[in-house]
Amino acid sequence: MARMFTLHPQLAKDAFVVGEFPVSLLLLINDCQYPWCVLVPQRESISEIYQLDNATRVQVLEESCRLASTMQQLYAADKMNVAALGNVVPQLHIHHIARQKTDPTWPMPVWGKLAAQPYTDAERDARLQQLRRALFNK
Amino acid sequence: MARMFTLHPQLAKDAFVVGEFPVSLLLLINDCQYPWCVLVPQRESISEIYQLDNATRVQVLEESCRLASTMQQLYAADKMNVAALGNVVPQLHIHHIARQKTDPTWPMPVWGKLAAQPYTDAERDARLQQLRRALFNK
Numbered sequence: 697m698a699r700m701f702t703l704h705p706q707l708a709k710d711a712f713v714v715g716e717f718p719v720s721l722l723l724l725i726n727d728c729q730y731p732w733c734v735l736v737p738q739r740e741s742i743s744e745i746y747q748l749d750n751a752t753r754v755q756v757l758e759e760s761c762r763l764a765s766t767m768q769q770l771y772a773a774d775k776m777n778v779a780a781l782g783n784v785v786p787q788l789h790i791h792h793i794a795r796q797k798t799d800p801t802w803p804m805p806v807w808g809k810l811a812a813q814p815y816t817d818a819e820r821d822a823r824l825q826q827l828r829r830a831l832f833n834k
Numbered sequence: 835m836a837r838m839f840t841l842h843p844q845l846a847k848d849a850f851v852v853g854e855f856p857v858s859l860l861l862l863i864n865d866c867q868y869p870w871c872v873l874v875p876q877r878e879s880i881s882e883i884y885q886l887d888n889a890t891r892v893q894v895l896e897e898s899c900r901l902a903s904t905m906q907q908l909y910a911a912d913k914m915n916v917a918a919l920g921n922v923v924p925q926l927h928i929h930h931i932a933r934q935k936t937d938p939t940w941p942m943p944v945w946g947k948l949a950a951q952p953y954t955d956a957e958r959d960a961r962l963q964q965l966r967r968a969l970f971n972k
Contacts, residue, residue, distance in 0.1 A: 754892055761883060779915070780914075783913050783943075805921075805943055807943045
């Protein structure tokens with residue numbers, strides 16, 4: 697079934713598309729200070745997880761767990777931070793950030809602390825390839 | 835089946851027990867600046883959602899959605915913030931915060947911004963009673 701879905705322009709601006717799970721679009725935030733991905737369930741006009749129907753919600757949980765587990769392994773993260781905030785961008789999106797005890801804002805949450813440091817083209821391509829291989833066998 | 839589970843002392847210190855869902859303990863953070871609850875799945879030695887077995891994980895999602903939906907209604911929240919961080923307290927716990935555009939840290943996340951303002955005894959009792967009625971018919 698074709699569904700209407702348009703990625704919020706702020707997310708499109710701040711991130712690269714890594715790939716697609718059955719429900720969610722997977723983005724990589726353009727900030728090389730942390731491995732930072734965002735899952736965006738491709739459903740219109742949803743801003744809270746509980747607003748998804750039950751089957752979709754369970755599928756998004758599956759996608760989130762797959763992503764968190766893969767990121768924690770790939771980046772040897774001390775802790776995953778998983779969060780649906782959306783105070784600025786209301787379109788439902790779920791942050792997945794691989795935190796290290798040595799990263800620049802540990803142990804604080806990352807939001808609003810430091811200006812983003814964009815990837816170089818080569819770093820971006822390497823990270824996208826790494827994530828695509830691990831998550832989508834590409 | 836009896837299970838070993840001990841609430842992390844930092845959570846016990848910062849919050850009051852509201853009640854119990856089938857899997858999670860429900861806490862109210864002792865900060866009257868925001869309606870702020872925490873779900874703690876009662877399983878030992880788990881720090882990430884993906885480490886829960888599949889059935890438990892789906893049940894926690896159910897509890898989280900019930901809680902988020904109820905809090906958004908009760909407090910007419912502009913946005914729910916739902917997050918599993920755990921950089922300081924590794925025991926898996928999931929924050930549910932009812933945010934208002936008029937609250938003191940909007941639109942930033944709440945962590946690390948303002949010192950907690952404890953409830954008075956009367957405010958605490960009223961809030962606990964309100965949550966118990968809405969969530970546990972008590």
